[in-house]
Amino acid sequence: LGQKQLRKECESLLDEHEDAMLPLLTDHVRDGTRQEAFLKMICVDTARKCPKHVNSTESEQPKQKKEFMTERQLKESDQGPLRRLVAESWSREVLNHDWDVVTLMYTSQDQVTKDTIQALKDAAFALMVCPTVRMGIVNLKMNELPPPHGNYLEGVDGIAMWKGSDPESKDNPSARADKIPVFWTKDWREEGATAFDVLDFVFRSVGRKESFDCISQVSQAQTPEGLQQLQQPTTWREESREDSKLLWGDKEEL
Numbered sequence: 001l002g003q004k005q006l007r008k009e010c011e012s013l014l015d016e017h018e019d020a021m022l023p024l025l026t027d028h029v030r031d032g033t034r035q036e037a038f039l040k041m042i043c044v045d046t047a048r049k050c051p052k053h054v055n056s057t058e059s060e061q062p063k064q065k066k067e068f069m070t071e072r073q074l075k076e077s078d079q080g081p082l083r084r085l086v087a088e089s090w091s092r093e094v095l096n097h098d099w100d101v102v103t104l105m106y107t108s109q110d111q112v113t114k115d116t117i118q119a120l121k122d123a124a125f126a127l128m129v130c131p132t133v134r135m136g137i138v139n140l141k142m143n144e145l146p147p148p149h150g151n152y153l154e155g156v157d158g159i160a161m162w163k164g165s166d167p168e169s170k171d172n173p174s175a176r177a178d179k180i181p182v183f184w185t186k187d188w189r190e191e192g193a194t195a196f197d198v199l200d201f202v203f204r205s206v207g208r209k210e211s212f213d214c215i216s217q218v219s220q221a222q223t224p225e226g227l228q229q230l231q232q233p234t235t236w237r238e239e240s241r242e243d244s245k246l247l248w249g250d251k252e253e254l
Contacts, residue, residue, distance in 0.1 A: 070087035070088040073089050082120050086143050102133075103135075106157045117236065118237060126199065127202070130214035159184035161201070166208050184201055
């Protein structure tokens, strides 16, 4: 939609559905609803009551016959603690479950990106003991993520947390595709990122209590030397076939 048409649709949405939206706004003010839950109520729950042509959860879903550009998925034996994600596996590995998932989406494979991938790899190695936390990278030039989730990225390199939910929580989404990302606000392309920075972001943005508790235990178990190492600037280290697959994908079999 163009901006002018979008404004008209929004005005129509408010006019036609103010009775449905008012309780949500009132509850948000009274109960201090978390931002993610509030966005889900407005953007997802209420949208299901709207006409299909303004319902993003229906109208923006990919058509069944539409094929999205995707790389070949790596064999499981080639995946490490930091996973290489592709469009084909995106929904399965990021959205359709209750895990907390951190993803690096990138369009440039320069040295800054490689060094940042190393920081995520070191952080993912430290969090291997946390079963509800996963980390992965996806090359947006080689993988076209289906909307509405691909639309969050806007073609810009970014790091995001796709929050999980505790199974017993009232906020546990009935549709996993409704996950709304929380983005890293630091300019990592300009300032760089260390493994410690990544772990701090994960700790502050996870949705599951089990994830939070596990990361706390990992942090407390660090020795002063180990903590100092996590805080050091990272440089990409390609030490194994697994590292090559992580960075370059399944080139050998194409």
